[in-house]
Ligand SMILES: Nc1ncnc2c1ncn2[C@@H]1O[C@H](COP(=O)(O)OP(=O)(O)O)[C@@H](O)[C@H]1O
Protein backbone atom coordinates (compact mmCIF):
# COMPACT_ATOMS: atom_id res chain seq x y z
CA UNK A 590 0.00 0.00 0.00
CA UNK A 591 1.50 3.32 -1.06
CA UNK A 592 1.04 5.82 1.69
CA UNK A 593 3.11 8.71 2.92
CA UNK A 594 3.08 10.18 6.36
CA UNK A 595 4.28 13.54 5.25
CA UNK A 596 2.98 16.91 6.33
CA UNK A 597 3.64 18.37 2.93
CA UNK A 598 1.53 17.44 0.02
CA UNK A 599 3.61 15.35 -2.30
CA UNK A 600 5.06 16.97 -5.40
CA UNK A 601 3.48 14.03 -7.13
CA UNK A 602 0.17 15.86 -7.20
CA UNK A 603 1.52 18.91 -9.00
CA UNK A 604 2.65 16.72 -11.83
CA UNK A 605 -0.84 15.43 -12.43
CA UNK A 606 -3.17 16.08 -15.31
CA UNK A 607 -4.89 19.41 -15.79
CA UNK A 608 -7.67 20.60 -13.58
CA UNK A 609 -10.88 18.65 -13.76
CA UNK A 610 -13.95 19.86 -11.96
CA UNK A 611 -14.37 22.83 -9.66
CA UNK A 612 -12.54 23.15 -6.37
CA UNK A 613 -15.06 22.57 -3.61
CA UNK A 614 -15.18 22.40 0.16
CA UNK A 615 -17.80 20.54 2.11
CA UNK A 616 -17.87 21.42 5.80
CA UNK A 617 -19.39 19.10 8.33
CA UNK A 618 -19.39 19.05 12.09
CA UNK A 619 -16.78 16.30 12.27
CA UNK A 620 -14.75 16.93 9.10
CA UNK A 621 -14.10 19.06 6.03
CA UNK A 622 -13.71 17.53 2.60
CA UNK A 623 -11.93 19.75 0.13
CA UNK A 624 -11.49 18.92 -3.53
CA UNK A 625 -8.43 20.26 -5.31
CA UNK A 626 -9.01 19.96 -9.05
CA UNK A 627 -5.39 20.81 -9.92
CA UNK A 628 -4.14 17.85 -7.95
CA UNK A 629 -7.23 15.73 -8.48
CA UNK A 630 -7.12 15.16 -4.76
CA UNK A 631 -9.69 15.02 -1.99
CA UNK A 632 -8.37 16.46 1.25
CA UNK A 633 -10.23 14.99 4.21
CA UNK A 634 -9.66 16.90 7.48
CA UNK A 635 -10.95 14.86 10.37
CA UNK A 636 -12.00 16.78 13.47
CA UNK A 637 -13.52 13.72 15.08
CA UNK A 638 -13.25 10.58 17.13
CA UNK A 639 -12.92 7.88 14.50
CA UNK A 640 -14.48 4.64 15.72
CA UNK A 641 -16.86 2.05 14.27
CA UNK A 642 -19.78 4.41 14.89
CA UNK A 643 -18.37 7.51 13.19
CA UNK A 644 -16.49 5.59 10.47
CA UNK A 645 -19.80 4.76 8.77
CA UNK A 646 -20.69 8.45 8.36
CA UNK A 647 -17.17 9.43 7.34
CA UNK A 648 -17.03 6.66 4.75
CA UNK A 649 -20.37 7.71 3.27
CA UNK A 650 -19.37 11.37 2.92
CA UNK A 651 -15.89 10.67 1.54
CA UNK A 652 -17.20 8.16 -0.99
CA UNK A 653 -19.94 10.54 -2.14
CA UNK A 654 -17.34 13.29 -2.78
CA UNK A 655 -14.97 10.79 -4.37
CA UNK A 656 -17.61 9.73 -6.89
CA UNK A 657 -18.81 13.28 -7.52
CA UNK A 658 -15.36 14.78 -8.13
CA UNK A 659 -13.71 11.74 -9.75
CA UNK A 660 -10.64 12.41 -7.60
CA UNK A 661 -7.53 10.27 -8.07
CA UNK A 662 -6.00 10.76 -4.65
CA UNK A 663 -7.17 11.08 -1.08
CA UNK A 664 -5.23 13.02 1.56
CA UNK A 665 -6.27 12.35 5.15
CA UNK A 666 -5.30 15.18 7.46
CA UNK A 667 -5.24 13.93 11.05
CA UNK A 668 -3.91 17.07 12.71
CA UNK A 669 -7.28 17.70 14.43
CA UNK A 670 -8.07 14.04 15.12
CA UNK A 671 -9.34 13.35 18.64
CA UNK A 672 -9.33 9.57 18.68
CA UNK A 673 -8.92 6.62 16.35
CA UNK A 674 -9.11 2.86 16.77
CA UNK A 675 -8.73 0.03 14.23
CA UNK A 676 -12.03 1.04 12.60
CA UNK A 677 -10.05 3.96 11.17
CA UNK A 678 -7.53 1.51 9.70
CA UNK A 679 -10.42 -0.28 8.00
CA UNK A 680 -11.65 3.07 6.69
CA UNK A 681 -8.26 3.97 5.18
CA UNK A 682 -7.74 0.51 3.67
CA UNK A 683 -11.23 0.66 2.17
CA UNK A 684 -10.50 4.04 0.50
CA UNK A 685 -7.21 2.62 -0.77
CA UNK A 686 -9.17 -0.12 -2.52
CA UNK A 687 -11.24 2.62 -4.21
CA UNK A 688 -8.31 4.55 -5.62
CA UNK A 689 -5.98 1.64 -6.42
CA UNK A 690 -7.57 0.99 -9.85
CA UNK A 691 -6.96 4.68 -10.69
CA UNK A 692 -3.28 4.39 -9.82
CA UNK A 693 -4.00 6.91 -7.09
CA UNK A 694 -2.37 7.51 -3.75
CA UNK A 695 -3.44 7.83 -0.17
CA UNK A 696 -1.49 10.41 1.82
CA UNK A 697 -1.65 10.46 5.61
CA UNK A 698 -0.80 13.88 7.07
CA UNK A 699 -0.65 15.24 10.61
CA UNK A 700 -0.04 11.81 12.14
CA UNK A 701 0.60 12.05 15.90
CA UNK A 702 2.96 9.73 17.72
CA UNK A 703 0.06 7.78 19.20
CA UNK A 704 -1.65 7.45 15.82
CA UNK A 705 1.65 6.40 14.28
CA UNK A 706 1.81 3.46 16.71
CA UNK A 707 -1.65 2.34 15.57
CA UNK A 708 -0.79 2.74 11.89
CA UNK A 709 2.55 0.95 12.24
CA UNK A 710 0.89 -2.04 13.90
CA UNK A 711 -1.36 -2.53 10.93
CA UNK A 712 1.42 -2.29 8.36
CA UNK A 713 -0.55 0.39 6.55
CA UNK A 714 2.59 2.29 5.46
CA UNK A 715 3.67 -0.56 3.21
CA UNK B 716 -6.50 0.67 47.61
CA UNK B 717 -8.95 -1.19 45.39
CA UNK B 718 -11.76 0.53 43.49
CA UNK B 719 -14.25 -0.98 41.04
CA UNK B 720 -17.01 0.12 38.73
CA UNK B 721 -19.41 -1.51 36.30
CA UNK B 722 -21.21 -0.17 33.27
CA UNK B 723 -24.15 -1.82 31.54
CA UNK B 724 -25.32 -0.33 28.28
CA UNK B 725 -27.23 -1.23 25.13
CA UNK B 726 -25.18 -2.50 22.20
CA UNK B 727 -25.56 0.65 20.12
CA UNK B 728 -22.55 1.93 18.24
CA UNK B 729 -23.13 5.42 19.68
CA UNK B 730 -22.25 3.96 23.10
CA UNK B 731 -18.68 3.19 21.99
CA UNK B 732 -17.67 6.80 22.69
CA UNK B 733 -19.61 6.78 25.95
CA UNK B 734 -17.78 3.66 27.20
CA UNK B 735 -14.37 5.15 26.35
CA UNK B 736 -15.14 8.40 28.13
CA UNK B 737 -16.54 6.66 31.22
CA UNK B 738 -13.55 4.33 31.60
CA UNK B 739 -11.10 7.18 31.01
CA UNK B 740 -12.85 9.21 33.73
CA UNK B 741 -12.66 6.29 36.17
CA UNK B 742 -8.97 5.70 35.48
CA UNK B 743 -8.17 9.40 36.10
CA UNK B 744 -7.90 8.63 39.82
CA UNK B 745 -4.53 7.01 39.06
CA UNK B 746 -3.34 10.18 37.36
CA UNK B 747 -2.27 8.38 34.18
CA UNK B 748 -0.17 9.92 31.43
CA UNK B 749 -1.91 11.05 28.25
CA UNK B 750 -0.37 8.10 26.46
CA UNK B 751 -1.66 5.62 29.05
CA UNK B 752 -5.17 7.09 28.83
CA UNK B 753 -5.06 6.93 25.06
CA UNK B 754 -3.87 3.29 25.16
CA UNK B 755 -6.66 2.27 27.51
CA UNK B 756 -9.34 4.12 25.53
CA UNK B 757 -8.18 2.53 22.28
CA UNK B 758 -8.07 -1.01 23.68
CA UNK B 759 -11.46 -0.56 25.36
CA UNK B 760 -12.93 0.79 22.16
CA UNK B 761 -11.76 -2.32 20.31
CA UNK B 762 -13.34 -4.70 22.82
CA UNK B 763 -16.64 -2.80 23.04
CA UNK B 764 -16.85 -2.51 19.25
CA UNK B 765 -16.26 -6.25 18.93
CA UNK B 766 -19.08 -6.98 21.38
CA UNK B 767 -21.45 -4.80 19.33
CA UNK B 768 -20.30 -5.76 15.83
CA UNK B 769 -19.42 -9.44 16.26
CA UNK B 770 -21.01 -10.54 19.53
CA UNK B 771 -24.44 -9.10 18.79
CA UNK B 772 -23.95 -8.51 15.05
CA UNK B 773 -25.43 -5.04 15.51
CA UNK B 774 -28.70 -6.44 16.86
CA UNK B 775 -30.04 -5.95 20.39
CA UNK B 776 -27.96 -6.81 23.41
CA UNK B 777 -26.32 -5.50 26.54
CA UNK B 778 -22.58 -4.88 26.95
CA UNK B 779 -20.96 -4.96 30.37
CA UNK B 780 -17.74 -3.16 31.15
CA UNK B 781 -16.07 -3.95 34.46
CA UNK B 782 -13.18 -1.84 35.58
CA UNK B 783 -10.98 -2.37 38.61
CA UNK B 784 -8.01 -0.46 39.85
CA UNK B 785 -5.68 -1.63 42.56
CA UNK B 786 -2.44 0.16 43.28
CA UNK B 787 -1.29 1.30 39.85
CA UNK B 788 -2.76 -1.66 38.06
CA UNK B 789 -5.94 -1.50 36.03
CA UNK B 790 -8.08 -4.42 34.85
CA UNK B 791 -10.86 -3.88 32.32
CA UNK B 792 -13.19 -6.58 31.11
CA UNK B 793 -15.84 -6.37 28.42
CA UNK B 794 -18.60 -8.97 28.29
CA UNK B 795 -21.32 -9.74 25.79
CA UNK B 796 -23.85 -12.57 25.77
CA UNK B 797 -23.80 -12.82 21.99
CA UNK B 798 -22.68 -15.42 19.53
CA UNK B 799 -19.30 -16.32 20.98
CA UNK B 800 -16.04 -17.20 19.24
CA UNK B 801 -15.46 -20.67 17.78
CA UNK B 802 -11.67 -20.40 17.39
CA UNK B 803 -10.17 -17.83 19.75
CA UNK B 804 -6.60 -18.34 18.57
CA UNK B 805 -7.56 -17.69 14.97
CA UNK B 806 -9.72 -14.70 15.94
CA UNK B 807 -6.72 -13.12 17.65
CA UNK B 808 -4.41 -13.41 14.65
CA UNK B 809 -3.42 -10.04 13.13
CA UNK B 810 -5.54 -9.16 10.08
CA UNK B 811 -8.05 -11.96 10.71
CA UNK B 812 -11.62 -10.72 10.46
CA UNK B 813 -14.86 -12.66 10.34
CA UNK B 814 -16.45 -9.72 8.51
CA UNK B 815 -14.21 -8.64 5.62
CA UNK B 816 -17.21 -7.18 3.76
CA UNK B 817 -17.76 -4.66 6.58
CA UNK B 818 -14.35 -2.96 6.13
CA UNK B 819 -13.09 -4.35 9.42
CA UNK B 820 -9.31 -4.32 9.54
CA UNK B 821 -8.88 -7.46 11.62
CA UNK B 822 -6.54 -5.49 13.89
CA UNK B 823 -8.72 -5.20 17.01
CA UNK B 824 -7.09 -7.90 19.12
CA UNK B 825 -3.63 -6.89 17.90
CA UNK B 826 -4.29 -3.33 19.07
CA UNK B 827 -5.53 -4.57 22.47
CA UNK B 828 -2.40 -6.67 22.89
CA UNK B 829 -0.07 -3.86 21.85
CA UNK B 830 -1.66 -1.18 24.02
CA UNK B 831 -2.29 -3.25 27.17
CA UNK B 832 0.07 -5.54 29.11
CA UNK B 833 -2.12 -8.62 28.80
CA UNK B 834 -5.30 -9.70 27.03
CA UNK B 835 -7.24 -12.87 27.72
CA UNK B 836 -10.38 -14.10 26.02
CA UNK B 837 -13.01 -16.43 27.37
CA UNK B 838 -15.77 -17.43 25.02
CA UNK B 839 -18.48 -20.04 24.64
CA UNK B 840 -20.22 -20.45 21.31
CA UNK B 841 -23.75 -19.03 21.40
CA UNK B 842 -23.31 -17.90 25.00
CA UNK B 843 -20.95 -15.00 24.78
CA UNK B 844 -17.49 -13.57 25.23
CA UNK B 845 -15.47 -11.86 27.93
CA UNK B 846 -12.24 -10.05 27.07
CA UNK B 847 -10.07 -9.14 30.06
CA UNK B 848 -7.21 -6.68 29.73
CA UNK B 849 -4.63 -5.51 32.24
CA UNK B 850 -2.25 -2.62 32.33
CA UNK B 851 0.25 -1.54 34.92
CA UNK B 852 0.56 2.23 34.95
CA UNK B 853 3.97 3.80 35.44
CA UNK B 854 4.96 4.85 38.95
CA UNK B 855 4.72 8.53 39.67
CA UNK B 856 8.19 9.31 40.96
CA UNK B 857 8.45 12.78 39.48
CA UNK B 858 5.10 13.82 40.76
CA UNK B 859 5.68 12.36 44.22
CA UNK B 860 8.83 14.46 44.48
CA UNK B 861 6.93 17.53 43.39
CA UNK B 862 4.27 16.90 45.99
CA UNK B 863 6.65 16.51 48.92
CA UNK B 864 8.57 19.60 47.77
CA UNK B 865 5.35 21.62 47.84
CA UNK B 866 4.54 20.31 51.29
CA UNK B 867 7.99 21.22 52.57
CA UNK B 868 7.54 24.75 51.27
CA UNK B 869 4.18 24.97 52.92
CA UNK B 870 5.43 23.89 56.34
CA UNK B 871 8.32 26.34 56.07
CA UNK B 872 6.02 29.24 55.31
N1 LIG C 1 -17.11 -10.34 21.18
C1 LIG C 1 -16.99 -11.12 20.10
N2 LIG C 1 -17.98 -12.01 19.77
C2 LIG C 1 -17.85 -12.81 18.68
N3 LIG C 1 -16.79 -12.79 17.84
C3 LIG C 1 -15.79 -11.93 18.12
C4 LIG C 1 -15.83 -11.05 19.25
N4 LIG C 1 -14.68 -10.34 19.27
C5 LIG C 1 -13.98 -10.71 18.18
N5 LIG C 1 -14.62 -11.68 17.49
C6 LIG C 1 -14.12 -12.36 16.26
O1 LIG C 1 -12.73 -12.12 16.14
C7 LIG C 1 -12.44 -11.51 14.90
C8 LIG C 1 -11.24 -10.58 15.02
O2 LIG C 1 -11.53 -9.45 15.83
P1 LIG C 1 -10.68 -8.14 15.64
O3 LIG C 1 -9.24 -8.47 15.78
O4 LIG C 1 -11.22 -7.08 16.54
O5 LIG C 1 -10.93 -7.74 14.12
P2 LIG C 1 -12.22 -7.08 13.42
O6 LIG C 1 -13.14 -6.56 14.48
O7 LIG C 1 -11.64 -5.99 12.60
O8 LIG C 1 -12.85 -8.17 12.62
C9 LIG C 1 -13.73 -10.82 14.51
O9 LIG C 1 -13.82 -10.58 13.13
C10 LIG C 1 -14.76 -11.82 15.00
O10 LIG C 1 -14.91 -12.87 14.08
Ligand SMILES: [Mg+2]
Nearest residue numbers: 761764765823
Ligand atom coordinates in the same frame (compact mmCIF):
# COMPACT_ATOMS: atom_id res chain seq x y z
MG1 LIG D 1 -12.58 -5.48 16.12
